[in-house]
Amino acid sequence: MNFLEKIKETARSQKKTIVLPEALEIRTLEATAAILKEEIANVILVGNKDEIMKLANGFDIEKATFIDPAASEHTEDFVQTFYEMRKAKGMTEEKAASTMLDPVFFGCMLVKKGLADGMVAGAIHSTADILRPALQIIKTAPGTKIVSTFFVMQVPNCEFGDNGTFVFADCALNIDPTAEEMAHIAISSANSYKALVGGDPAVAMLSFSTMGSASHEKVDKVVEATKIARELAPDLKLDGELQLDAAIVEKVGKQKSPNSEVAGKANVLIFPDINSGNIGYKLVQRLAKAEAYGPATQGLAKPVNDLSRGCSAADIVGTVAITAVQAQMQG
Structure with missing residues (x-):
C-alpha cells in the first residue's frame, strides 16, 4: 500500500x-x-x-x-x-x-x-x-509562531528514512526563516510526520556543515535553531547541524557525528531556507522518481x-x- x-x-x-x-x-x-x-x-x-x-x-x-x-x-x-x-x-x-x-x-x-x-x-x-x-x-495553532509547508516524499527502492519515506520542510512558503522560525518548522514537521506517516520522527536540521565542520553565519542559524527546538520540545529526537549524507546515511552519520541519535537515521529533513528546500525536493522527485505529496500546510489551528x-x-x-x-x- x-x-x-x-x-x-x-x-x-x-x-x-x-x-x-x-x-x-x-x-x-x-x-x-x-x-x-x-x-x-x-x-x-x-x-x-x-x-x-x-x-x-x-x-x-x-x-x-x-x-x-x-x-x-x-x-x-x-x-x-x-x-x-x-x-x-x-x-x-x-x-x-x-x-x-x-x-x-x-x-x-x-x-x-x-x-x-x-x-x-x-x-x-x-x-x-x-x-x-x-x-x-x-x-495559528497554540504555541506555534509560524505557518509552514511540508512534502511527504516517497522514494522507491530506498533504504534511507522510513523505507524511503521522508518529510521535507519548508520547501514552498518561508523564504529565509529565522532560527526561531526554523525551530518551530521542525517541531510542526515532526508532528506532521507522526500524523501522516506514523512512527517515531527523527529530525535533522540540515546545513552544509556537520557539528562545527564549517564556520559561517548560515551555519550559526541552524545551530541556534537546533538549540531552540530542543528547548521547546525536549523529548523530540532532533539534532543538527547535519549535512544531508550525515543525516540519512548510517555509515556517514557514525563517522561525522558518532554521538548523535539522529545522524544516519533521519526521516524528517528541515532545510535552512526555501532555496535548498525547493531544489532538494525537486531533485529527489525527478532524479529518484519519488512521489512528492504536497505542499501541505502546517501550523494553523x-x-x-x-x-x-x-x-x-x-x-x-x-x-x-x-x-x-x-x-x-x-x-
Whole structure:
C-alpha cells in the first residue's frame, strides 16, 4: 500500500468534513465525486446549488452539502464574527458583509465555527488568497509562531528514512526563516510526520556543515535553531547541524557525528531556507522518481491546504485525504 492509499484508509476510519470553496471549478466537482464515492470525507461545496449542479455535468455530487453564502442561515453570524475579529484593523460591518460572500473567506469561517474540519482550495486562487483568510480567521495553532509547508516524499527502492519515506520542510512558503522560525518548522514537521506517516520522527536540521565542520553565519542559524527546538520540545529526537549524507546515511552519520541519535537515521529533513528546500525536493522527485505529496500546510489551528493552480482532480482528492487526517490528529 503506497502512502496515499494509506492516508485514504486512515481518513475513512474517522470521516471528517472538508470544505471546498471553489465549487464552480470542474476539477473540484470531479474530485468531489471521487471523494464521496471512496468515502474519504464529507464534502461541503460553497455556492449556489443550482449553478453547481448545472456545471457538474454528470458527476455524482448529490451527497455533498451545499451552502450558499448569499442565502445561508450562518452568514449573519459569520459577518458579525469577522467584524469583531478585525474591527481593530479597520474592518467595517459593510466590508465584513461583502467579504463573507467570498467563498474562501466563507469556507474558512465554516472551519472556524466547527461546521467543517478543514478546507482545501487553490485550483483557481493564489497561495496568498488562501493563506490570508486562513491566518485572519483560523489563525495559528497554540504555541506555534509560524505557518509552514511540508512534502511527504516517497522514494522507491530506498533504504534511507522510513523505507524511503521522508518529510521535507519548508520547501514552498518561508523564504529565509529565522532560527526561531526554523525551530518551530521542525517541531510542526515532526508532528506532521507522526500524523501522516506514523512512527517515531527523527529530525535533522540540515546545513552544509556537520557539528562545527564549517564556520559561517548560515551555519550559526541552524545551530541556534537546533538549540531552540530542543528547548521547546525536549523529548523530540532532533539534532543538527547535519549535512544531508550525515543525516540519512548510517555509515556517514557514525563517522561525522558518532554521538548523535539522529545522524544516519533521519526521516524528517528541515532545510535552512526555501532555496535548498525547493531544489532538494525537486531533485529527489525527478532524479529518484519519488512521489512528492504536497505542499501541505502546517501550523494553523485547523488544517487548510493550498493546491497548485495546475492541479488535477486526483491531486485535490489526495490533498483532501491529507487534510482529513490532519484534522483527525488535531482533534
